[in-house]
Structures are given as structure tokens and as C-alpha cells.
Amino acid sequence: xRPFSWVLLAGVVLAGCSAGSQSDGQPVIFAASSLxxxxxxxxxxxxxxxxxxxxxxxxxxxxxxxIIDDAPVDVFISADRAQIERLRRAGxxxxxxxxxxxxSLVIAVEAGNPLGLAELRDLSRGDxxxxxxxxxxxxxxxxxxxLSAANIEVRPVTFEADxxxxxxxxxLGEVDAGIxxxxxxxxxxxxxxxxxxxxxxxxxxxxxxxxxxxxxxGQDLIEFLTSDTGRFALTNRGFLLP
Amino acid sequence: xxxxxxxxxxxxxALAVLGWLAVAxxxxxxxxxxxxxxxxxxxxxxxxxxxxxxLTLSVFTSxxxxxxxxxxxxxxxxxxxxxxxxGRQFIRALCxxxxxxxxxxxxxxxxxxxxxxxxxxxxxxxxxxxxxPFTMPAVVIAQLFVAMPFLVLTVESGxxxxxxxVEEAARTLGASPWYVFTRVTxxxxxxxxxxxxxxxxxxxxxxxxxxxxxxxxxxxxxRTLPIATYLxxxxxxxxxxxxxxxxxxxxxxxxxxxxxRWVGAxxxxx
Amino acid sequence: xxxxxxxxxxxxxIDVKRRIxxxxxxxxxxxxxxxxxxxxxxxGAGKTSLLRVVAGLISADEGRISWDGMxxxxxxxxxxxxPEQRPLAYVFQDYALIEHLTVxxxxxxxxxxxxxxxxxxxxxAQEVLDVVGGSDLVERMPSSxxxxxxxxxxxxxxxxxxxxxxxxxxxxxxxxxxARAHARRLFSSMRSLSMARLIVTHDAVEALTxxxxxxxxxxxxxxxxxxxxxxxxxPRSHFVAEILGLNPLSGxxxxxELSLGAMSLTVGAHGVDDGEVIAIVxxxxxxxxxxxPEGSPRNVWRTTVEAVDRSDGRVRVQLGAPLPIAVExxxxxxxxxxxxxxxxxxxxxxxxxxxxxxx
Numbered sequence: 001x002r003p004f005s006w007v008l009l010a011g012v013v014l015a016g017c018s019a020g021s022q023s024d025g026q027p028v029i030f031a032a033s034s035l036x037x038x039x040x041x042x043x044x045x046x047x048x049x050x051x052x053x054x055x056x057x058x059x060x061x062x063x064x065x066x067i068i069d070d071a072p073v074d075v076f077i078s079a080d081r082a083q084i085e086r087l088r089r090a091g092x093x094x095x096x097x098x099x100x101x102x103x104s105l106v107i108a109v110e111a112g113n114p115l116g117l118a119e120l121r122d123l124s125r126g127d128x129x130x131x132x133x134x135x136x137x138x139x140x141x142x143x144x145x146x147l148s149a150a151n152i153e154v155r156p157v158t159f160e161a162d163x164x165x166x167x168x169x170x171x172l173g174e175v176d177a178g179i180x181x182x183x184x185x186x187x188x189x190x191x192x193x194x195x196x197x198x199x200x201x202x203x204x205x206x207x208x209x210x211x212x213x214x215x216x217x218g219q220d221l222i223e224f225l226t227s228d229t230g231r232f233a234l235t236n237r238g239f240l241l242p
Numbered sequence: 243x244x245x246x247x248x249x250x251x252x253x254x255x256a257l258a259v260l261g262w263l264a265v266a267x268x269x270x271x272x273x274x275x276x277x278x279x280x281x282x283x284x285x286x287x288x289x290x291x292x293x294x295x296x297l298t299l300s301v302f303t304s305x306x307x308x309x310x311x312x313x314x315x316x317x318x319x320x321x322x323x324x325x326x327x328x329g330r331q332f333i334r335a336l337c338x339x340x341x342x343x344x345x346x347x348x349x350x351x352x353x354x355x356x357x358x359x360x361x362x363x364x365x366x367x368x369x370x371x372x373x374x375p376f377t378m379p380a381v382v383i384a385q386l387f388v389a390m391p392f393l394v395l396t397v398e399s400g401x402x403x404x405x406x407x408v409e410e411a412a413r414t415l416g417a418s419p420w421y422v423f424t425r426v427t428x429x430x431x432x433x434x435x436x437x438x439x440x441x442x443x444x445x446x447x448x449x450x451x452x453x454x455x456x457x458x459x460x461x462x463x464x465r466t467l468p469i470a471t472y473l474x475x476x477x478x479x480x481x482x483x484x485x486x487x488x489x490x491x492x493x494x495x496x497x498x499x500x501x502x503r504w505v506g507a508x509x510x511x512x
Numbered sequence: 513x514x515x516x517x518x519x520x521x522x523x524x525x526i527d528v529k530r531r532i533x534x535x536x537x538x539x540x541x542x543x544x545x546x547x548x549x550x551x552x553x554x555x556g557a558g559k560t561s562l563l564r565v566v567a568g569l570i571s572a573d574e575g576r577i578s579w580d581g582m583x584x585x586x587x588x589x590x591x592x593x594x595p596e597q598r599p600l601a602y603v604f605q606d607y608a609l610i611e612h613l614t615v616x617x618x619x620x621x622x623x624x625x626x627x628x629x630x631x632x633x634x635x636x637a638q639e640v641l642d643v644v645g646g647s648d649l650v651e652r653m654p655s656s657x658x659x660x661x662x663x664x665x666x667x668x669x670x671x672x673x674x675x676x677x678x679x680x681x682x683x684x685x686x687x688x689x690x691a692r693a694h695a696r697r698l699f700s701s702m703r704s705l706s707m708a709r710l711i712v713t714h715d716a717v718e719a720l721t722x723x724x725x726x727x728x729x730x731x732x733x734x735x736x737x738x739x740x741x742x743x744x745x746x747p748r749s750h751f752v753a754e755i756l757g758l759n760p761l762s763g764x765x766x767x768x769e770l771s772l773g774a775m776s777l778t779v780g781a782h783g784v785d786d787g788e789v790i791a792i793v794x795x796x797x798x799x800x801x802x803x804x805p806e807g808s809p810r811n812v813w814r815t816t817v818e819a820v821d822r823s824d825g826r827v828r829v830q831l832g833a834p835l836p837i838a839v840e841x842x843x844x845x846x847x848x849x850x851x852x853x854x855x856x857x858x859x860x861x862x863x864x865x866x867x868x869x870x871x
Binding site for chain 2: 059134172
């Protein structure tokens with residue numbers, strides 16, 4: 001084999017190795033998608049200890065799957081307590097999970113609310129196209145739970161994979177209304193919110209789990225989120241406090 | 243690899259090594275998937291109504307997409323390969339742009355044009371009461387948008403290769419341009435058309451991003467197998483793996499059934 | 513279709529200009545019904561382009577093409593008949609058989625394209641194949657045919673539509689000797705068909721033996737039109753002479769003295785001014801001798817035999833320095849010479865047999 005090909009091969013192999021370890025110095029946070037804005041903001045403001053944190057966002061379920069598959073991570077913030085339970089069953093049980101924020105559900109409608117939707121029951125109107133999150137994803141479960149509790153039957157035209165999908169359909173005018181997290185509706189620019197009393201019964205909790213085994217870094221990050229600065233940033237983005 | 247193969251001095255070792263590396267790269271994830279799949283619950287998932295519904299929808303829509311891609315894509319490929327329309331290069335780039343767009347963006351583009359508030363979609367709704375999003379036709383449109391370029395490019399190179407004196411000879415024998423196209427050009431391009439159709443079908447079968455964006459997700463009308471797989475990942479990874487194995491099996495069966503006879507034309511050889 | 517002759521000569525009339533790349537095609541001639549015209553010329557002369565203009569595969573920039581008074585192409589009026597509306601057939605150099613059709617379906621293609629029913633077209637295809645000696649090829653696929661068989665099929669396919677004009681592009685170029693013989697027989701039998709035939713060739717023997725008239729094209733223009741004997745007698749260009757194997761020589765003429773560098777020859781009566789000329793020495797006009805010939809002291813020189821080619825009952829001898837020309841003698845004459853390769857011989861040519869023309 002020519003020297004050239006050895007160089008090529010070596011390059012391939014080295015490139016494959018260097019991507020693995022992450023946890024040297026930079027803390028890594030895995031967080032549910034709905035936390036994108038608030039955590040990115042904290043990181044961008046270089047608020048200690050968030051100044052040099054690495055953030056990764058996805059649905060709570062896929063993040064939990066990655067953690068079980070040994071992804072290098074210091075803190076996991078889940079929008080779904082079931083995923084925390086799944087991790088603890090898988091052996092990640094050194095520390096106690098801590099609720100850092102709460103969220104609620106609202107109806108997202110087109111800007112200006114042209115159909116004049118005012119209450120949850122309006123979603124069952126025949127002239128209203130509705131998007132909700134799919135059963136199986138946390139938002140879908142919360143939405144369905146709320147509708148069943150209120151005994152309202154809604155026939156959505158689509159079951160979106162996540163809150164962003166529901167919001168996009170509302171923002172683009174493809175549906176008239178969708179049920180999303182309050183924080184998502186707050187951050188979207190061209191949708192309006194309809195606050196619904198039924199949502200008060202829904203308790204969406206963001207649960208943080210320290211995966212460093214209680215050694216400093218992870219604990220610091222979680223405490224920071226419950227500090228005044230963290231609480232201010234969270235409420236600013238529409239989150240409720242624990 | 244068996245020892246009995248003759249020493250083939252003409253294959254440079256570097257090529258062989260990298261080539262086999264590529265083989266490993268493709269085979270490894272599929273093998274891993276096969277190993278990880280909880281086969282014991284296979285029958286549960288396959289007989290599950292939701293899975294069969296998604297499977298049926300996927301096969302049905304991807305076949306419709308392939309047929310439409312041939313009907314529209316072959317004439318487009320002909321225009322690109324044979325006509326003198328000005329700005330051919332530019333038109334080709336435009337017509338294959340959807341191939342490089344992130345599929346979700348392709349879906350947003352479809353909503354912006356054919357959605358309820360879209361440029362054309364609004365007219366469709368106002369004049370004919372037709373709303374495409376969240377319907378089965380929307381699934382086909384999304385698949386067609388991202389998958390048809392594969393057919394167009396393959397068939398275009400087929401047309402370019404089949405050009406020759408044969409068509410001129412046919413003209414001098416009294417055949418009209420249309421007769422020449424159907425009796426001489428099309429048969430000569432058939433391998434490329436089949437190859438392009440296979441690529442298009444495969445891409446359509448696996449389409450996810452544009453479909454969920456433009457057509458949404460509703461069981462029986464727009465929930466295709468890839469969408470079902472993605473959603474299953476959120477709740478039950480084992481189910482997701484099993485459903486994706488169904489897709490792997492279908493694809494392998496189709497590709498093997500074609501025995502490389504037609505697929506060989508994808509790369510441009512006969 | 514019947515054939516009308518109303519007292520005037522039915523012919524294909526060609527008078528066109530067409531620019532193709534760097535070549536400006538500019539030709540005028542006619543081909544009468546029943547006539548075979550050969551177009552000869554060097555590569556790049558525009559011969560094939562001429563056939564394509566006649567076939568309607570490309571249009572003329574200027575001028576017109578008509579057949580029996582019917583306009584096929586008229587640049588000034590804009591009239592243009594596409595190829596499928598011209599009663600012609602074109603046998604391509606690569607034969608252009610349709611690969612996915614059997615020989616039978618290839619031959620039937622033109623009839624099918626004109627709306628003849630499949631069954632009738634098949635019968636007709638078999639008939640034509642029988643005539644051209646391709647009866648047993650019907651079920652074969654084109655990819656399995658030899659060059660000669662492919663040409664036979666291509667000709668059958670062309671004949672099947674009963675064209676009134678037939679175009680051939682280099683019909684013998686790709687054939688081996690035995691296929692050539694069959695092709696020649698085919699061509700001579702076609703001479704009895706009432707159609708106009710136009711053959712593009714670079715082969716002098718073909719042109720001379722097949723054609724009633726020869727059109728010499730160089731750089732897109734006609735430089736000579738004439739019967740084979742006329743062209744042979746007075747080739748009007750360097751190319752014609754060379755292509756016909758006529759030993760064209762470039763030299764300086766002063767009076768009747770032709771200076772060729774290494775030697776000079778005396779030429780007969782001519783009306784050419786002194787200066788640069790092309791002289792033609794026809795191969796048969798040169799005599800070879802064992803000893804220096806008696807009599808005429810002029811135009812005799814000693815030379816060597818470089819190569820000998822015996823074919824078709826003739827012997828062509830390539831001479832060496834000082835005048836490397838080809839000569840042609842009878843086998844008997846050559847045997848009497850009893851010379852070896854590289855052996856010395858004496859060559860002589862009569863002054864009256866050397867034709868000169870301005871270069």
C-alpha cells in the first residue's frame with residue numbers, strides 16, 4: 001500500500017476516535033426541546049456557570065435513549081417524568097431528580113384569532129382545523145389527558161411529532177388552532193395564545209437529573225437554574241416555577 | 243471472500259481497502275439493527291393494525307408517486323437532454339433543487355405554494371374548495387417533490403446516451419417525431435427509466451420530513467411508515483426498530499427481485 | 513406508387529448553401545431518376561452534411577431542393593418538408609439499426625411508421641429480405657449481425673418503403689472483402705430500380721464502378737461533375753487525382769519542360785501558362801522495361817520497384833526514387849519484366865500522356 005493510502009486510512013480512524021469524549025472540562029446538558037430558548041439565552045449571556053456549557057436539545061425520549069447508550073452528559077432536564085423513571089430503572093439513581101420549572105398548555109391560534117376561539121370546547125367546532133401532538137410524545141399525552149378530563153372530543157387533522165410541529169402548522173395557517181406548551185406559544189412570533197382554565201389541572205414538570213454522581217459541576221448547574229437569575233430567565237420565557 | 247478467486251493484480255490495494263471500508267460502513271448499521279431488533283415481538287408489531295395501516299399507505303403512495311414521476315419526469319428529462327430550450331442548465335438546477343433541500347424545508351415550500359394559505363393553494367381552496375394539506379394526495383405530492391429528481395437525472399443521462407443516428411434513420415423511414423419517441427427512443431432508454439423509477443420509489447418510501455411538514459400525520463391517510471417509525475421512537479424504541487426492519491425487508495426484496503439487472507443502469511453502465 | 517414520366521426528366525434538384533461548423537457547403541447538381549451519382553471528396557468536405565440536407569435532417573440556409581417539381585426545402589419561401597414526408601431512404605454509415613427490434617421488425621419499421629398493418633408489413637419485410645439475400649436473418653437481433661449482414665438489413669429496410677430517392681453514406685467503408693462483393697452485387701441489381709441514388713464515398717473504385725456520374729466536393733464546394741471516364745480523363749483537382757490513384761505531381765512548368773525537383777519530364781501540347789502546376793500521370797500510361805528502351809530519348813528514367821500489388825487481374829507497381837509514382841501493368845507484361853523487389857527497372861512515359869493544369 002502506498003504511503004498516501006495509509007495517510008487516508010489514519011485520517012479516517014483518528015477522525016472516528018476524537019468525537020467520542022466530551023466531558024473534559026465543558027459541562028454537557030441534555031434538555032427537552034421546549035427549553036431551547038431559555039437555556040440558549042443563559043448560555044449566550046455567559047452567566048456562570050453556564051458560560052461554556054454544551055447544550056443538546058431533542059425530545060426527552062430520544063435524549064433518555066442516548067443517555068442509556070452512554071452519551072457523555074452531566075445534566076439531563078426532561079419534560080417528562082416517565083423518562084426520568086426510565087433512567088433510574090436503568091441504573092442512573094445516584095441523585096434525586098429535582099423539579100426546576102413547570103409549564104402549562106394553551107391553545108395557539110393564528111395571529112389575531114380570526115375564528116374567535118375562546119375556550120377549549122371551541123376546538124370541537126366543525127369549522128375549526130386542529131393540530132395536536134401525537135399520542136406517545138409527552139405533549140400529546142398531556143393534551144389528550146386534558147381533553148378527556150374536560151370530556152371534550154376533538155378530531156384533529158394531524159398528530160404532530162412535537163410542539164414545534166403544531167406551532168408551525170398554526171403559524172403557516174394550515175390549521176386554525178393547536179394545543180401547545182405555554183412557553184412555545186409565547187416564543188412564537190406569529191401566533192396568539194388562548195389561555196384555558198382546563199390547563200391548570202395539567203402539571204407539566206421539568207425534572208433535572210444530575211448524572212455526574214453528585215460531584216460539583218452537575219449540582220452547580222441545577223442550583224443555578226433555581227437561583228434568582230435562573231428563575232427570572234425561566235419566568236421571562238413563560239415557565240412557571242416549581 | 244474465498245481463496246479461490248484469482249489474484250487480481252489490477253485492483254490497487256488502496257482502492258480495495260477503501261472499497262471494503264465503504265462496504266463495512268453500509269452493512270454495519272444494518273447488521274446492528276438486525277441484531278438489536280427484538281424479533282420475539284415481531285409478529286405483534288407486524289399484525290398491529292397501526293403498522294399494517296402505515297405500511298399499506300406507504301406502499302400505495304410510493305407506487306403512485308413513482309408512476310407520476312415517470313409520467314412527468316420522463317418528458318422533463320427529454321426536454322433537458324434533447325431540446326434547445328434556453329437556460330437548460332438553469333432549469334435543470336431548479337428542477338433538482340428539492341433533492342438538496344432539507345426535506346422539512348421542502349415541506350414548508352410546499353405549504354407556501356399549495357397550503358391553505360399558499361400562493362396556489364389559496365386559489366384551489368377559494369375556487370374549487372380543494373385543500374391539499376393533511377390529505378393522501380399531499381403525501382404523494384411531498385414524495386414526488388423530493389424523489390422525482392432522481393428519476394429526471396437518471397433518465398436524462400439515458401436520453402443523452404441513446405441519442406444517435408438511429409432516431410434520424412427512423413425519421414427518414416417515415417416516422418413522425420412522436421412515433422420515433424415512442425418506438426425508438428423510449429425502448430432504448432428503458433433501462434434508465436426503470437433504474438430511475440427504482441431510485442425514486444426508494445426515496446419516496448423513506449420520505450419523512452417533507453411529508454410530515456406538508457401532509458401532517460393522521461392514521462390511515464397521511465401516517466406513512468417512516469412517520470410511524472419516528473413517532474414510535476418517542477414511545478417505544480423496540481417498536482420503532484421492528485417497523486424499520488419491515489422497511490429494510492421490503493427494500494431488499496425489491497432490489498434483489500430486480501437482480502441488479504436494472505439497478506446496474508443507475509450508475510450509467512449497460 | 514406509380515411512376516409518371518411526362519416527357520421531362522424526373523430528377524432530384526439540389527441547389528443549396530449551408531454552413532456546418534467551419535465548412536460552407538455550396539453545391540448545385542441534379543440526380544435523374546434511374547441514375548446513380550457518387551459524391552467523392554476528402555474527409556471534412558461536407559459530403560455527409562450534403563446527404564443530411566437532402567434527407568431533411570438539417571435545413572438549407574439558402575437555395576432549394578426539389579424532387580419532380582415538389583419542393584422539399586426552399587430557404588427563400590420557408591417551405592420545408594421534414595424527413596418523414598420526403599419519399600426517400602437513407603442508409604447510414606453505421607447502418608443505424610434499431611437495437612431492440614428484430615431484423616424483421618427493423619425492415620418493417622418504415623411501413624409500420626406509415627400506417628401499414630403489422631401483418632402486411634411483416635410479409636413485405638420478408639419479401640424484401642428475400643430479394644437482398646437476407647432471408648434467414650428475419651428473427652435475428654441487430655447486435656448479433658456481422659457488418660455485411662447489418663448493411664444488407666439496412667438496405668432492405670430502406671428498400672421496403674419503396675423510396676424514389678436513396679441516400680448511401682460510405683456503404684462499403686466498414687465491410688470486409690467478401691461482404692464487399694455481396695454489397696457490390698446488391699448495388700448493381702439496384703440500378704434497375706427507378707429511383708435516384710446518391711452515394712457518398714471516399715473510395716475511388718466504388719465511385720468509378722457504381723456511379724453514372726461523379727460529383728467531386730472539396731471544402732463544401734463542387735469542383736467537378738462528370739461521368740467516371742470524364743473524371744478519369746481530366747481530373748480537375750489534386751484530390752481527385754490522388755483519390756483515383758492517378759499520381760498527381762506538383763512541379764514547375766516552363767514551356768513543355770516540367771521540373772519535378774529530382775528530375776524533369778517533357779509534357780505534350782497544353783494551354784497552361786508557365787508556373788506552378790499539377791501534372792497527372794495516369795498509372796497505365798507508364799511502361800516498365802528491363803533494359804533502357806530504344807527510340808524516344810525523353811521521359812525515360814531508371815528507378816526501383818518498391819512494392820507490387822496484384823489484385824483484380826491487374827498489377828500495381830510502386831516505383832521508388834527519383835519519381836515515386838504508382839504504375840499499372842498487365843500480369844503478362846509484369847511477368848515478362850521478370851524483376852525482383854528492389855530490382856532496377858527502366859520507366860518511360862509519353863509526353864502526350866502527361867496532363868498539366870494550373871495548381
